[in-house]
Amino acid sequence: xxxxxxxxxxxxxxxxxxxxxxxxxxxxxxxxxxxxxxxxxxxxxxxxxxxxxxxxxxxxxxxxxxxxxxxxxxxxxxxxxxxxxxxxxxxxxxxxxxxxxxxxxxxxxxxxxxxxxxxxxxxxxxxxxxxxxxxxxxxxxxxxxxxxxxxxxxxxxxxxxxxxxxxxxxxxxxxxxxxxxxxxxxxxxxxxxxxxxxxxxxxxxxxxxxxxxxxxxxxxxxxxxxxxxxxxxxxxxxxxxxxxxxxxxxxxxxxxxxxxxxxxxxxxxxxxxxxxxxxxxxxxxxxxxxxxxxxxxxxxxxxxxxxxxxxxxxxxxxxxxxxxxxxxxxxxxxxxxxxxxxxxxxxxxxxxxxxxxxxxxxxxxxxxxxxxxxxxxxxxxxxxxxxxxxxxxxxxxxxxxxxxxxxxxxxxxxxxxxxxxxxxxxxxxxxxxxxxxxxxxxxxxxxxxxxxxxxxxxxxxxxxxxxxxxxxxxxxxxxxxxxxxxxxxxxxxxxxxxxxxxxxxxxxxxxxxxxxxxxxxxxxxxxxxx
Amino acid sequence: xxxxxxxxxxxxxxxxxxxxxxxxxxxxxxxxxxxxxxxxxxxxxxxxxxxxxxxxxxxxxxxxxxxxxxxxxxxxxxxxxxxxxxxxxxxxxxxxxxxxxxxxxxxxxxxxxxxxxxxxxxxxxxxxxxxxxxxxxxxxxxxxxxxxxxxxxxxxxxxxxxxxxxxxxxxxxxxxxxxxxxxxxxxx
Ligand SMILES: [Zn+2]
Ligand SMILES: [Zn+2]
Ligand SMILES: [Zn+2]
Ligand SMILES: [Zn+2]
Numbered sequence: 001x002x003x004x005x006x007x008x009x010x011x012x013x014x015x016x017x018x019x020x021x022x023x024x025x026x027x028x029x030x031x032x033x034x035x036x037x038x039x040x041x042x043x044x045x046x047x048x049x050x051x052x053x054x055x056x057x058x059x060x061x062x063x064x065x066x067x068x069x070x071x072x073x074x075x076x077x078x079x080x081x082x083x084x085x086x087x088x089x090x091x092x093x094x095x096x097x098x099x100x101x102x103x104x105x106x107x108x109x110x111x112x113x114x115x116x117x118x119x120x121x122x123x124x125x126x127x128x129x130x131x132x133x134x135x136x137x138x139x140x141x142x143x144x145x146x147x148x149x150x151x152x153x154x155x156x157x158x159x160x161x162x163x164x165x166x167x168x169x170x171x172x173x174x175x176x177x178x179x180x181x182x183x184x185x186x187x188x189x190x191x192x193x194x195x196x197x198x199x200x201x202x203x204x205x206x207x208x209x210x211x212x213x214x215x216x217x218x219x220x221x222x223x224x225x226x227x228x229x230x231x232x233x234x235x236x237x238x239x240x241x242x243x244x245x246x247x248x249x250x251x252x253x254x255x256x257x258x259x260x261x262x263x264x265x266x267x268x269x270x271x272x273x274x275x276x277x278x279x280x281x282x283x284x285x286x287x288x289x290x291x292x293x294x295x296x297x298x299x300x301x302x303x304x305x306x307x308x309x310x311x312x313x314x315x316x317x318x319x320x321x322x323x324x325x326x327x328x329x330x331x332x333x334x335x336x337x338x339x340x341x342x343x344x345x346x347x348x349x350x351x352x353x354x355x356x357x358x359x360x361x362x363x364x365x366x367x368x369x370x371x372x373x374x375x376x377x378x379x380x381x382x383x384x385x386x387x388x389x390x391x392x393x394x395x396x397x398x399x400x401x402x403x404x405x406x407x408x409x410x411x412x413x414x415x416x417x418x419x420x421x422x423x424x425x426x427x428x429x430x431x432x433x434x435x436x437x438x439x440x441x442x443x444x445x446x447x448x449x450x451x452x453x454x455x456x457x458x459x460x461x462x463x464x465x466x467x468x469x470x471x472x473x474x475x476x477x478x479x480x481x482x483x484x485x486x487x488x489x490x491x492x493x494x495x496x497x498x499x500x501x502x503x504x505x506x507x508x509x510x511x512x513x514x515x516x517x518x519x520x521x522x523x524x525x526x527x528x529x530x
Numbered sequence: 531x532x533x534x535x536x537x538x539x540x541x542x543x544x545x546x547x548x549x550x551x552x553x554x555x556x557x558x559x560x561x562x563x564x565x566x567x568x569x570x571x572x573x574x575x576x577x578x579x580x581x582x583x584x585x586x587x588x589x590x591x592x593x594x595x596x597x598x599x600x601x602x603x604x605x606x607x608x609x610x611x612x613x614x615x616x617x618x619x620x621x622x623x624x625x626x627x628x629x630x631x632x633x634x635x636x637x638x639x640x641x642x643x644x645x646x647x648x649x650x651x652x653x654x655x656x657x658x659x660x661x662x663x664x665x666x667x668x669x670x671x672x673x674x675x676x677x678x679x680x681x682x683x684x685x686x687x688x689x690x691x692x693x694x695x696x697x698x699x700x701x702x703x704x705x706x707x708x709x710x711x712x713x714x715x716x717x718x
Binding site: 008064128287 | 689
């Protein structure tokens with residue numbers, strides 16, 4: 001496993017200190033750098049959990065047609081062209097004529113080529129071989145199928161019932177939104193009790209963004225617009241013979257696959273049948289492009305280009321353009337041997353100390369810092385000290401000091417020592433990267449420092465500087481009885497030039513570093529205890 | 531920090547534009563294949579440039595852009611179909627910065643730029659993969675599938691799993707360039 005460095009997003013929390021690396025909550029708070037955003041206004045990192053998201057455009061994921069939001073509602077969020085999804089396997093269906101002889105390799109395109117052949121036409125899955133004739137869905141003409149299918153969908157009992165419910169509630173919703181008491185629609189007077197109220201205010205206090213639960217005033221409860229609502233009668237009586245037929249069906253069941261899975265019933269079919277043989281094909285659901293905003297200051301962090309398949313953005317404020325990138329590797333000791341052996345095209349990628357991280361060992365590693373800014377930065381690193389796990393009890397007769405010893409110690413340059421990283425320059429982005437890595441650095445006027453820094457151990461400190469990358473040496477000392485993974489929180493601070501020439505700005509963030517799993521020593525004790 | 535990936539120098543042919551083609555790869559109909567430069571064709575890969583539309587002369591059957599990787603044991607075969615009674619092969623176009631994992635079979639019509647295809651996948655005939663999409667390892671993409679930009683597909687049949695980060699383009703570009711830089715010849 002290659003070591004990883006993940007970056008912390010405090011997610012608007014007032015407590016910026018992340019949980020210890022082995023806490024279950026840790027994995028929710030750390031992200032790869034390239035998944036994070038940066039709000040300049042708030043001078044803070046944002047992640048997908050703490051940005052607010054708006055739809056900026058809809059498109060069909062199959063025909064890639066951009067659908068104007070005006071038609072999205074009428075077409076019920078699904079593609080109105082010839083794009084259909086297999087109710088069994090979710091593959092895209094093809095339109096096939098009844099005479100397969102001319103059916104061009106058994107699969108016709110839903111795209112522009114047009115369908116030739118004899119009616120009736122049906123939908124066919126070229127993956128699981130489902131076809132719509134099984135459920136009596138056939139078409140006289142191979143065109144305008146989506147409209148024909150939507151008529152089926154709209155006439156399904158569930159859909160009709162839903163329409164009726166909407167009609168029934170429409171006047172109530174209109175009345176309550178115009179009454180100036182929007183709270184009335186959100187509160188549930190039936191549930192008021194002191195416990196709910198207390199829990200709600202505690203939640204509102206602890207979690208920003210949660211609106212405190214406010215029940216409607218008592219006086220209003222009896223005469224809200226709610227009371228003007230007439231009783232709703234469903235189209236069909238629910239109690240019927242259907243249940244007994246289902247019992248019958250289940251009794252004769254031979255294979256589990258005869259019962260439609262929940263995902264098939266609820267997402268891949270316009271009806272929700274119990275039997276998989278009753279599943280209906282559906283039009284492909286639309287997908288959307290999204291604009292993302294900082295939820296604190298509402299500034300836009302991500303704004304995609306209008307064109308559905310464009311991968312460009314009008315606004316893209318990502319953390320990778322602000323924070324130094326970090327990657328860690330163990331220098332592989334047997335590189336020379338591999339070179340000599342001239343082994344085949346084998347990657348020296350598994351570099352976790354070549355033979356793994358053994359308990360009791362000391363392993364040097366290299367941390368590369370890459371500066372994305374057009375100004376030089378100075379970085380300071382501080383590995384959070386390791387707390388021994390609570391289960392780590394003193395062995396009988398062992399000194400308590402030994403018991404308190406952390407499972408491993410990470411040595412980095414002293415926290416106060418500043419590691420310089422040169423500015424990013426476009427020139428270094430040249431196509432011919434290998435010139436930069438393999439070529440003569442002095443030609444580019446770059447300084448090269450070796451063994452600087454000022455850590456106490458040998459090889460701790462700045463090892464190399466080239467372009468906008470500084471490589472820092474560190475080492476990890478693993479305890480003799482240590483187990484688990486080598487994972488630690490690391491505080492990173494960097495200073496950069498600001499508009500004020502007298503004072504540099506500083507930015508601080510947490511990372512979690514995962515160096516890999518410790519290979520326990522096969523000692524006498526462990527053999528006997530097994 | 532760039533851990534090199536060594537290969538014996540004699541095992542690969544390097545072209546003027548920096549393409550590295552394994553001598554253990556099978557390149558059929560090389561006159562019908564275009565490599566954009568700095569593209570690596572690994573050991574055991576099979577590229578079927580010979581499967582071209584009927585007729586005399588040569589036409590581009592398979593084109594790959596810059597900084598691509600065709601993994602070990604991959605098969606790249608142009609898609610075919612019978613249309614109005616005539617059987618034909620159709621060209622395959624792969625963009626820049628495209629990595630294809632080991633033992634994957636590709637019969638796509640087009641693959642955009644900055645696309646990652648995992649290992650042991652089957653990319654069915656006439657599949658269209660848009661820019662910055664990703665196909666997870668062991669995924670089966672049925673024929674004629676369209677994979678939108680910036681989405682991850684996985685499964686059998688492969689379907690949409692999640693949206694990929696907005697910075698996928700930069701990440702994939704850096705990764706593919708770095709792979710090419712790390713892929714170094716060593717004299718025996
Ligand atoms: Zn967050
Ligand atoms: Zn569509
Ligand atoms: Zn299917
Ligand atoms: Zn903000």
